[in-house]
Amino acid sequence: MTNEKDDKDKKKSPKLLDHEFDGIKELDNPVPIWFQFIFYGTIVFGAIYMLYYHIYKGGHSLKNEYLASVGQTPSKEGGGGEFDYSQNLTNKNMIDSGKQVYDANCASCHGLKGQGGVGPNLTDDFWIVENTYKGVENAIQVGVPEKGMPGWKTILGDKKIQALVVYIASMQGSNPPDAKKPEGKPGKLH
Template sequence: MTTENEDKNKKKEVKFIDHDFDGIKELDNPIPLWFHCLFYGTIILGAAYLLYYQIYKGGNTLKKDYLASMEQNSGESPKGENVPFDYKNFLQDKDKIKSGKQIYASNCGSCHGMSGQGGVGPNLTDDFWIAGDTYADVQKIIEEGEPAKGMPGWKSILGDKKIQDLVIYIASIQGTNPPGAKKAEGKAGKLH
């Protein structure tokens, strides 16, 4: 029979794995329960993800989200058809006008005047247009620029959404007649 002290000493005895390397011995400790739970939980979560997203095609995949965001930014439908942005639905949208005003102030105001009255660039508040009097014409001139007249293209810098907000802002300042406006240039026509 063993005494109580001998039982305690055996419990405190450290177990080593039978091999050693350069005099280093490895303890034979069991893997903790939390690690087992984490390991098997990860396997279960991975299997659920595989079933939901890959086998049963539920939810949006990263590819679907990416394609949807590209479609939204480019104005193209998933079938590759070019769908123009409908400005008429957003002409009274205060958020887009506010966004367009900020974009205008930081990128366009130095040449076209802070109120659109013109300066180096033409007056944007009157009903005379050099590049055309449609929203698509204004969008195109902003995107591509007019290098011969010193206007850079802004498509790669601003992107489609900011350019659309900018066109909406330009439409909102039509007819405001700010003081010191530059004389009319181009053909007469109401922006439409």
């Protein structure tokens, strides 16, 4: 017959599993309920996440998030038309925005007033690249590696590059002092 004292001792003594390893016995403690809620909650969250982002293609992809962060619009099937430079050449806000981008990224090679330095003069009518707005935009985006110019598309994005091209167009014919000699083919920017 057992008495109350033996029952209390049984309840207080730890439950041990039947096996041991190197003389170490393992306690048979249940997993806390708060841990079980977190564990099963992550499984439910993972299933919902997979359905929403991978099966049903909802939300924004990482690529689109990145493109938005650098000021580019994610490409879509049948997207909008091309940027019209001729309608923005007198846009003061765009010229000011382009000047800020130029001063921060381009002035070190092309000079503060576009007069040239390491890079070519941007104020004359001679062009190493195609003398169209799209040609200048493309040169900024992908760079001119043989001349040492890096591509800026991933750093600046489409909108800043467009503003930069408008600013470069506004500098045409400004004839700054100490301008670098002409390089490339002659032709007006158009």
